[in-house]
Amino acid sequence: MSDASVEGVDAMGMTIGTYLPPWGTSDGRVLGYDEDALTMAVEAARLVVDAGAAVSRVVFVSRELPLLEGGNTAPLLAALRLPDTLEVVEQIGGAPAVLDALMSAAPSTLVVAVDAVAPAGAAAALIGARNPLTFAGRAQRSLPQRTRLADGHSYRDDDPRLMRESGVRTSLAAAQLAEKPLVMAGASARDAAAWSAAGAPTLPTLGASSTLFALAALVDSSRSGLVAAIEQAALSAATFAAAGSTVRRHERTPQKAVVRKRSPGGDIKLSLAAYDRAFKSKVGWQAGQCTSCGLMSIPPRFHCLGCGADDQWTLAALPRTGTVYTTTTIHVPVPSLESPYTLAVVECDGTDVRSLMHVTDVPPGRVAIGAHGRLVLRRVAMRTGVPDYGHAFSPDPAASLTAAGGAT
Amino acid sequence: MRRVAIVGAGMTSFGEHFSRGIKELIPMALGEALASVDKGMDRRDIGAAWLGEVGTTDGFGAGILADSCGLLDIPVTRTENACATGQDIIRQAIYAIASGYVDVVAAVGADKVRDTSSSSTFWDWMAQTRDMAWDFPLGLLAPANFALHASRYLHEAPATREHMAMIAVKNHFHGVKNPKAQLRNEITVEQVLKAPLVAEPFGMFDCTPQSDGAATVLLVAEEHVARYTDRPVWVLGFGLGIDRVMHQHKRDMTSFTCTVKAAKAAYAMAGLGPRDIDFAEVHDCFTAVELISYEDLGFAERFCAHKLVEARDHYVGGRIPINPSGGLKSKGHPPGATGVAQCVEIFEQLRGQSHNQIDGARVGLAHNIGGPTAASGITILGKSRP
Numbered sequence: 001m002s003d004a005s006v007e008g009v010d011a012m013g014m015t016i017g018t019y020l021p022p023w024g025t026s027d028g029r030v031l032g033y034d035e036d037a038l039t040m041a042v043e044a045a046r047l048v049v050d051a052g053a054a055v056s057r058v059v060f061v062s063r064e065l066p067l068l069e070g071g072n073t074a075p076l077l078a079a080l081r082l083p084d085t086l087e088v089v090e091q092i093g094g095a096p097a098v099l100d101a102l103m104s105a106a107p108s109t110l111v112v113a114v115d116a117v118a119p120a121g122a123a124a125a126l127i128g129a130r131n132p133l134t135f136a137g138r139a140q141r142s143l144p145q146r147t148r149l150a151d152g153h154s155y156r157d158d159d160p161r162l163m164r165e166s167g168v169r170t171s172l173a174a175a176q177l178a179e180k181p182l183v184m185a186g187a188s189a190r191d192a193a194a195w196s197a198a199g200a201p202t203l204p205t206l207g208a209s210s211t212l213f214a215l216a217a218l219v220d221s222s223r224s225g226l227v228a229a230i231e232q233a234a235l236s237a238a239t240f241a242a243a244g245s246t247v248r249r250h251e252r253t254p255q256k257a258v259v260r261k262r263s264p265g266g267d268i269k270l271s272l273a274a275y276d277r278a279f280k281s282k283v284g285w286q287a288g289q290c291t292s293c294g295l296m297s298i299p300p301r302f303h304c305l306g307c308g309a310d311d312q313w314t315l316a317a318l319p320r321t322g323t324v325y326t327t328t329t330i331h332v333p334v335p336s337l338e339s340p341y342t343l344a345v346v347e348c349d350g351t352d353v354r355s356l357m358h359v360t361d362v363p364p365g366r367v368a369i370g371a372h373g374r375l376v377l378r379r380v381a382m383r384t385g386v387p388d389y390g391h392a393f394s395p396d397p398a399a400s401l402t403a404a405g406g407a408t
Numbered sequence: 409m410r411r412v413a414i415v416g417a418g419m420t421s422f423g424e425h426f427s428r429g430i431k432e433l434i435p436m437a438l439g440e441a442l443a444s445v446d447k448g449m450d451r452r453d454i455g456a457a458w459l460g461e462v463g464t465t466d467g468f469g470a471g472i473l474a475d476s477c478g479l480l481d482i483p484v485t486r487t488e489n490a491c492a493t494g495q496d497i498i499r500q501a502i503y504a505i506a507s508g509y510v511d512v513v514a515a516v517g518a519d520k521v522r523d524t525s526s527s528s529t530f531w532d533w534m535a536q537t538r539d540m541a542w543d544f545p546l547g548l549l550a551p552a553n554f555a556l557h558a559s560r561y562l563h564e565a566p567a568t569r570e571h572m573a574m575i576a577v578k579n580h581f582h583g584v585k586n587p588k589a590q591l592r593n594e595i596t597v598e599q600v601l602k603a604p605l606v607a608e609p610f611g612m613f614d615c616t617p618q619s620d621g622a623a624t625v626l627l628v629a630e631e632h633v634a635r636y637t638d639r640p641v642w643v644l645g646f647g648l649g650i651d652r653v654m655h656q657h658k659r660d661m662t663s664f665t666c667t668v669k670a671a672k673a674a675y676a677m678a679g680l681g682p683r684d685i686d687f688a689e690v691h692d693c694f695t696a697v698e699l700i701s702y703e704d705l706g707f708a709e710r711f712c713a714h715k716l717v718e719a720r721d722h723y724v725g726g727r728i729p730i731n732p733s734g735g736l737k738s739k740g741h742p743p744g745a746t747g748v749a750q751c752v753e754i755f756e757q758l759r760g761q762s763h764n765q766i767d768g769a770r771v772g773l774a775h776n777i778g779g780p781t782a783a784s785g786i787t788i789l790g791k792s793r794p
Contacts, residue, residue, distance in 0.1 A: 268544070268545055269540075269544075270540075271540045271541070274539075274540040274541040275541055277541065278541035278542060282541065282542070298656070299539075299541070299542055325560065325661070326556045326557070326559045326560035326563070326661055327556070327559055328552050328555035328556050328558075328559055328607045328608050328609075329605075329607065329608045330547060330549055330551070330552050330606075330607045331604070331605040331606060331607070331608070332549070332551075332606050332607070334547050334549060337547045341547060343546060343547070343548065343552055343556065345556060345655055345656050345661070353656075354656035354657070355656045356542075356543065356546060356548065356556075356654065356655050356656050357546070358546060365608060369559065369560065369563045380545045380546060381545035381546075383545060388545050390542075390545075
């Protein structure tokens with residue numbers, strides 16, 4: 001992750017952020033138990049948005065949108081601290097859809113692409129003043145060897161030879177590309193190697209995000225040229241000019257996924273009214289700040305304990321880094337939760353504001369008092385069909401971790 | 409303000425009363441308390457009653473007490489103040505008597521934890537006791553509540569998990585002698601340390617069992633005491649302390665602020681200090697809670713509670729015996745009954761009739777802490793009229 005100064009519409013090219021969950025193997029990442037397409041979208045997009053760049057429009061592409069009847073866009077904008085007046089396009093799509101969305105995007109558009117099934121990953125791009133992609137070809141063809149239906153059922157009829165011949169080869173021909181692409185997002189490693197120019201990068205995902213992982217690889221190696229994105233037999237291609245684009249990666253070394261036991265016990269109850277009251281503070285990580293004396297409280301409160309003012313507060317963004325004040329790991333089964341899990345009281349950097357949250361991204365019981373880390377959006381719980389998003393503590397890779405089994 | 413004394417006290421055994429419901433346990437405890445009154449007491453003498461009940465087993469608690477005990481013509485109120493409920497109903501009974509409105513009050517604590525499944529009790533209760541948006545979905549179980557304090561305490565103080573284990577060992581040792589106790593077996597430090605983890609740093613043997621039970625004390629205004637007994641136990645002081653609800657708002661988690669507040673009030677009212685306390689029943693829902701409470705109650709200097717443990721000062725026969733009844737750890741913990749049962753033990757100790765008698769005991773202190781470590785109740789009882 002580069003520490004470049006403010007990027008945005010003044011920049012040429014695009015700023016790309018990439019995120020891989022810390023679980024799985026180098027062959028493919030899997031989601032943490034508290035992640036979904038939305039939390040991964042936020043992880044990737046924060047890499048390009050946190051620097052303060054202006055965003056005029058958001059396109060969120062995934063085949064695993066958490067909610068199909070609305071409810072994804074508000075947490076996405078809130079967690080990214082973007083205005084809730086922005087247009088957000090929620091799009092179901094894979095690698096070609098993302099390439100299409102990128103090449104047609106106006107400056108300052110944020111395109112976020114997420115794969116929430118293994119191999120999992122997410123990437124986001126903020127388009128600069130000059131879009132570095134230009135259309136090079138397309139073939140909308142159908143060879144649905146894998147299907148996923150609206151009722152959730154999926155079917156597979158894998159025939160790699162058929163896909164190679166009647167899918168990839170035929171679509172590449174139909175798109176009438178001038179040459180072999182430098183990289184082919186969405187294709188299996190074998191197909192990508194067979195149909196790309198020499199030196200094509202290996203990509204960590206196969207779906208929507210793979211297009212941006214492909215562009216990121218080209219930026220990192222300063223290569224410009226033809227890029228193809230394929231999903232089964234559907235193909236899009238574009239010419240990419242790498243100069244002027246930057247990449248910020250949040251891709252930690254993968255670790256073996258922790259086996260957690262989910263205990264039966266029905267859904268965790270939810271009060272939607274309470275959810276709604278807490279939403280902006282919890283998802284946007286904002287304290288209530290007293291307009292009279294400046295005291296910050298999370299959750300926000302009616303009566304200020306600093307000066308006694310009633311109902312005189314506004315929301316103020318809290319730092320999304322902090323230090324563990326105390327912690328415990330729960331080992332016993334808890335109905336509807338996955339044990340073991342670690343809780344921590346975390347003090348936000350530069351404030352005296354603390355909050356209780358889950359510890360994420362490391363095995364349970366490994367974080368020590370004093371550990372420093374980031375506060376990241378996670379799906380804290382599923383509650384009667386509602387993903388309950390909030391912030392969790394992700395220790396820095398260098399943070400003091402204890403040996404397994406000791407919180408103290 | 410009138411002085412108040414306890415003239416009778418009784419309790420059911422604590423344990424898994426699968427064959428008895430709350431409607432049997434409550435009258436059992438009241439009946440035993442009435443039977444303990446030296447010169448006898450007719451239940452029609454009772455002018456008001458409080459039920460301390462944290463859960464709502466079988467429904468409407470005040471009505472259940474009135475109905476099951478035949479106390480249908482007096483005011484009855486159910487009070488819930490988390491695990492400080494027991495001391496809190498005694499406090500309310502004292503208010504009622506001292507103010508002059510009532511002469512005799514029955515303070516009955518009861519809970520039926522094992523009418524819920526052992527695997528879901530904490531969770532079922534949690535749904536009613538946590539902030540629905542912020543805390544509940546995190547799975548902040550009761551043991552985790554206290555474990556967050558214990559982790560920080562062990563981080564700052566020289567105490568270790570071994571010191572915590574020694575508290576469990578001591579309370580089991582005391583409880584063996586208590587016929588009303590739930591777990592009447594001795595355990596070793598090694599057993600405690602090797603037990604399966606519940607919420608670090610608590611293993612299973614750092615935790616109280618889940619219990620059913622009821623307990624009653626009968627409180628009387630000073631001018632009526634002689635009608636009932638010549639050896640009453642007097643209320644010397646009491647206090648109720650409240651702290652911030654959410655753990656993130658407690659600045660120093662090496663101490664229970666609510667206990668410090670309750671102790672300050674109770675000591676001030678009694679005109680006594682920690683050194684005047686001969687023995688205490690201290691809320692040991694988890695071992696470290698008893699350890700930290702030694703400091704909050706003034707029995708040990710800050711971060712020196714482990715020294716009291718190492719010197720075995722907390723055993724019967726030691727400088728300040730703690731939990732001669734076996735404590736919550738051995739005796740059991742039906743939350744509403746717990747605090748009342750502590751006062752049953754103190755009543756018996758001060759009258760020289762305990763199963764685990766402390767020689768020369770004249771002043772005893774009962775302590776509860778509960779909820780998200782946000783409520784503490786303390787009662788100080790004495791042999792001599794204040």
